[in-house]
Amino acid sequence: MLKIINSLSHHGLCLVLAQLSLGNRPDKLELTEEEWKERLTPAQFRITRKGGTERSFYNKYYWHKKEGVYHCIGCDTPLFSSETKYNSNSGWPAFWAPIVCPDDNQPNVKLIPVERPDRIFHEAKCITCDAHLGHVFDDGPPPTGLRYCINSVALNFTEAPENELEDLEQ
Numbered sequence: 181m182l183k184i185i186n187s188l189s190h191h192g193l194c195l196v197l198a199q200l201s202l203g204n205r206p207d208k209l210e211l212t213e214e215e216w217k218e219r220l221t222p223a224q225f226r227i228t229r230k231g232g233t234e235r236s237f238y239n240k241y242y243w244h245k246k247e248g249v250y251h252c253i254g255c256d257t258p259l260f261s262s263e264t265k266y267n268s269n270s271g272w273p274a275f276w277a278p279i280v281c282p283d284d285n286q287p288n289v290k291l292i293p294v295e296r297p298d299r300i301f302h303e304a305k306c307i308t309c310d311a312h313l314g315h316v317f318d319d320g321p322p323p324t325g326l327r328y329c330i331n332s333v334a335l336n337f338t339e340a341p342e343n344e345l346e347d348l349e350q
């Protein structure tokens with residue numbers, strides 16, 4: 181796991197994007213179940229607070245191709261950049277890396293091991309509010325070889341302003 185975090189931390193692109201969207205490590209957000217229910221829609225609550233899974237293919241961001249940043253629906257922490265999104269053919273949005281916070285060089289998505297008789301994979305959670313986002317498998321593309329398989333319901337997309345995109349291309 182440490183190896184993965186190190187390789188993500190040293191990936192310049194993720195750092196550049198994180199700096200554009202959010203430079204500081206946000207404080208942890210802890211709410212009661214009732215407070216989460218008020219803040220989230222029933223579907224958002226079921227998936228992010230109860231570990232649910234949305235319907236494949238018929239979800240908001242599977243086919244989404246705009247350039248920008250995907251934030252946590254629970255706390256607005258920037259989690260993934262469109263630069264790392266790819267089509268996994270799985271029916272859910274897939275990314276090969278999360279955004280790394282330049283404040284502490286740690287990814288904004290934490291991984292919890294899930295052990296099954298046939299294989300071990302990871303649950304993906306928001307580092308700030310502990311929202312369940314989806315799962316991470318080791319069948320992703322280079323450079324990480326990871327597939328962050330994420331529920332659209334757990335995300336809120338913000339399109340990158342054009343001047344930021346130009347900066348990235350230079």
Ligand SMILES: [Zn+2]
Pocket residue numbers: 252253254255256257306307308309310311
């Ligand atoms: Zn969050």
